[in-house]
Amino acid sequence: MTRTPAISVSHLTAHLGYWLRYVSNHVSHAFARKLEAQGVTVAEWALMRELFGVTSVSPSGVAEKLGLTRGAITKLADRLIEKGLATRTRNVKDARGQSLALTASARRLIPKLAVLADQNDAEFFSHLSLEDRRTMERVLKETVKVRGLKSTPVS
Amino acid sequence: MTRTPAISVSHLTAHLGYWLRYVSNHVSHAFARKLEAQGVTVAEWALMRELFGVTSVSPSGVAEKLGLTRGAITKLADRLIEKGLATRTRNVKDARGQSLALTASARRLIPKLAVLADQNDAEFFSHLSLEDRRTMERVLKETVKVRGLKSTPVS
DNA sequence: TATTGTTATACTCTATAACTATA
DNA sequence: TATAGTTATAGAGTATAACAATA
Secondary structure, three states: OOOOOOOOOHHHOOOOOHHHHHHHHHHHHHHHHHHHHOOOOOHHHHHHHHOOOOOOOOOHHHHHOOOOHHHHHHHEEEEEHHOEEEEEOOOOOOOOOOOEEEEEHHHHHHHHHHHHEEEEEEHOOOOOOOHHHHHHHHHHHHHHHHHOOOOOOOO | OOOOOOOOOHOOOOOOHHHHHHHHHHHHHHHHHHHOOOOOOOOHHHHHHHHHOOOOHHHHHHHHHHHHOOOHHHHHHHHHHHHOOEEEEEEOOOOOEEEEEHHHHHHHHHHHHHHHHHHHHHHHOOOHHHHHHHHHHHHHHHHHHHHOOOOOOOO
C-alpha cells in the first residue's frame, strides 16, 4: 500500500498565503469580467485608484505604492492614456520627472467602476458577518503596514 | 480649486477585493522568489499540492479544483513532467482519460517547499494574533465553500 | 554621476478555440 | 456525437536591463 507521507495534507493546506491567493485569484478574475465591459483591466483600475483623489503623481511614486517597477507603470499609463483616461505631463521644475493625472472622462468613469467593485465584493463577501469583514479588512491593512512597501523592486 | 470628487477616496479603498489582491500579490511574489531557488513556480507548487496525498488525479479534476482550464493544466503538467516531478499515464479503462501523479523526487521535494511556504507565511502573517489568523483562515475557506468552485471555466 | 522614464525583450500565467483520439 | 486532452494563439501582467534625457 501507499506509505503515509512524511507531511500531512492538512499541513499543506494550512498556509494562509495559499488561501489568500486562491480566493484573491477568483475575486480578481470575476472582477476582470465585470470591468471588461468598460474596457478596463484590473491593473488599470488599480492605477486609476492611485491617481484618484490627488492632483497628480509621479510614475515612480505610484510604482512604489503599487509595488510595481517603473517600467510596468509606463506601460499601464500608456494604456490609460491611449484610452483617454489619463494624461502625462513633463514637470516644469525638474524636466526629468513627470506627472500622471486622470482625465475628466476617467473621473466620470470611476463611480461606475466603483459600483462594479462593490458588486464584486458583495458577490464574494456578502455572507460575512460585519465582524469578520472588519477583521479581514483590518488584518489586510495591518499586514500592508507592518510589512511596509519596501518589497518594491528597485529597477 | 479642485472640486470634491463625487465619490470619496476612502470609499474607493474600502473594497475587500482590493486589499486581498494587494496583499496576495505581495505574498505570492515573495513566495515565488523563495521557490525560484528550487526551480519551481507558484502555479507549479499549487498543482503539486493537488497531486499530493492522492494516488492519482485526472487533469480535468485538478482543473476544476484549481479553477483553471484543462489547457492550463496541460501546460503546467508538462512543466512538472519536464522537471521530473510528475508523471502522466493514460488510463487503461478509458483511454481518453489520463492520470497525473507525483514522482518520488517530487515527494522528496515537497517538504522543502512546504518549509518555504511556512517561512513565507511567517514573514507576512507572524504578527497576527492566533484569533485573527484563525478568522482569516476560516473566512477564506468559507468563501471558497460558499462561492463554490462553479466559477470554473468550461472549455 | 545620479535620477526619472522609456523601450526592448522575455517569461509566467491563463484563456479561447480548434483539433485529435477515444468512446 | 460526447468527452478528455492537446495545441496554437493571444493577451495581461510583470520583470530585467539597456538606454535617453535631464540635473
